[in-house]
């Protein structure tokens with residue numbers, strides 16, 4: 108029985124938000140990811156690419172040399188559809204299409220296989236701006252040509268049983284595309300909410316007069332089974348794994364059961380989103396990967 | 412009345428011990444020094460030179476380009492006479508001479524004007540290893556050729572009225588050299604001892620059974636007057652300047668009185684030696700320079 | 716590397732010289748986890764020792780280019796990269812005194828992916844920072 | 849850049865593979881403020897979960913070169929540069945289990961400029977560190 112799980116383990120550079128540009132640069136992060144035994148590297152286009160959106164040849168060459176040296180596979184490139192750039196109007200389909208095209212082209216040049224557009228919302232319960240479907244459809248041929256799968260992110264407090272997910276699935280149904288699928292952020296299944304601290308910073312949403320979000324009901328991991336066929340990528344969101352290697356927020360054993368049962372062989376890309384204390388991400392990522400590697404073989408074994 | 416003091420303000424990279432290689436590299440430190448308005452940069456040869464003692468041409472070129480870009484003058488190069496390298500014997504005069512020659516040559520190539528050999532001691536009250544005088548004398552011609560002044564450091568708990576200082580002054584007397592002089596570390600005048608903390612590290616001298624050092628009597632700043640003629644360099648050692656811009660450990664007003672009165676126009680090179688918490692040096696160095704700049708004009712003015 | 720604190724020790728200084736001090740500068744790094752188009756910046760407020768300097772009075776300098784609040788808002792292409800510190804130029808005749816000051820910066824972004832009722836997102840940082848000369 | 853902690857999270861791993869685990873490695877940065885000739889290193893002690901591994905059992909790797917305790921002592925030219933992390937290779941048949949361990953490293957130098965009665969100077973650091981696989 109192999110001790111390597113069937114799925115692949117990666118790490119998103121988002122995890123190093125408390126470190127990036129402060130105690131770690133891109134190379135430090137990539138080395139940390141390789142050192143902890145992961146093989147996939149995920150980035151945020153607007154976060155981690157020097158000079159975005161105008162990449163120098165030197166930067167591109169350096170990127171390819173870096174991931175090759177460390178044996179890392181570029182996995183997902185995070186992008187945004189910033190629908191609130193203008194105070195007086197929303198984003199047009201043309202603007203959104205151009206933004207997504209730009210990011211798909213950049214992702215392709217850097218060797219990525221997935222692009223996640225983070226889509227602006229139009230309601231209090233996070234319904235995505237209706238431009239999303241046409242923006243995506245206009246980019247499906249390009250994505251196909253570039254071997255890239257576009258995957259919107261299902262992110263807490265959006266749940267799996269939601270209008271947004273139904274609409275995403277409807278697009279696949281309608282177009283028959285293989286260049287679009289679901290990205291599940293495992294924070295969807297959080298058992299309780301982690302309140303993140305960040306040394307020296309206070310953060311506030313709006314005036315602070317209304318609660319940031321109502322506490323949504325806990326999403327049963329079982330709901331994941333219904334959509335596994337359309338899941339192309341996991342962001343393995345987590346917040347804190349304690350000194351006993353226990354995660355009190357994310358039910359990893361249950362999640363890995365569903366993942367193993369489905370035969371999923373794609374990426375689990377770690378997104379550390381706990382306290383943004385320098386060096387904490389490196390430590391917590393190792394804990395999470397130790398936990399997943401400890402749990403995964405027994406899950407796979409149970410199915411064999 | 413000018414607000415610039417007659418002496419020159421520099422910073423030793425030793426100040427950034429809690430940062431160097433961790434949150435700041437050589438370039439970051441140099442930029443910080445220039446940003447805070449100092450014009451001199453001091454280094455530790457064995458600390459801050461990449462590849463010591465074999466410097467690459469690229470490193471040397473980079474060094475000169477860096478200090479030129481920032482308008483910094485290389486001041487002092489710290490070196491060591493490590494008399495305890497061998498378990499079974501002390502350092503020979505030949506070994507010591509070769510070490511000091513090596514460092515003078517490196518210092519010269521990097522544009523420094525002063526070399527401080529930190530000399531091994533042979534007694535509990537810090538008498539320097541007797542090899543020092545011959546090691547220095549054998550290097551005086553080289554130092555003269557290279558426009559470098561060799562200056563042993565008078566460092567707490569050694570006081571100004573001490574055998575070591577008398578012996579150093581005797582060498583000047585005996586040889587008539589202008590390539591040797593005294594370096595005063597202002598920690599000599601400390602009013603009380605600062606106990607440094609360093610996050611995550613415990614440090615112990617020996618077995619811990621005997622006290623590290625007996626508390627010596629406070630050295631009167633007045634003693635400095637007696638040796639000012641032979642002082643070629645100050646390390647402006649300090650530990651903590653509080654939120655009211657007060658230093659409870661080092662009597663800056665008294666020290667600056669003596670310095671101003673003597674007409675000293677050399678360097679005061681800051682050595683922060685307080686708690687080794689990342690970023691604390693940058694903050695404390697600014698406080699110290701604000702304090703010195705606030706005190707200095709009135710001292711000079713008082714003499715005019 | 717940038718300093719961990721949003722308000723950097725480096726770059727806090729008077730502008731202009733001698734009797735002609737025209738204001739001061741404070742350098743910040745972005746508290747956000749990505750670089751942004753500048754028209755997502757909703758404003759910045761600087762406070763020193765209790766005196767508040769409003770967003771419209773402040774000129775940003777990012778990678779060598781100056782932007783008023785209006786410039787940030789109106790540009791279709793300008794960006795604030797994640798690892799590029801921004802210098803905020805704040806007018807204040809006479810500048811600040813040499814010594815230690817209490818500095819607060821509050822910085823707001825519009826987040827498209829969070830409900831509009833919860834906009835903008837504001838990060839606030841405070842520190843003691845020193846004017847050397 | 850190196851991590852702030854003397855014991856780095858990076859580089860803590862088992863040596864050898866599968867059933868053939870021969871020991872583990874732990875990476876440290878120097879707690880001293882300068883690089884040194886290696887013959888000033890007086891010894892290192894590693895502890896994991898209460899089990900002590902003595903200096904003479906440990907092989908150092910510095911910038912790609914391996915050194916036993918004797919090699920460190922006997923070399924006239926070898927150096928441990930300030931910003932070069934050292935990997936300590938510790939023999940332990942079977943290696944360490946996957947999970948979180950309590951790790952302590954005590955590192956001693958002989959300081960020539962401090963009285964011999966107060967030698968060596970020992971820095972001790974402890975942390976929890978994780979073996980991933």
Ligand SMILES: [Mn+2]
Pocket residue numbers: 260262292342344378
């Ligand atoms: Mn996510």
Ligand SMILES: [Mn+2]
Pocket residue numbers: 564566596646648682
């Ligand atoms: Mn000193």
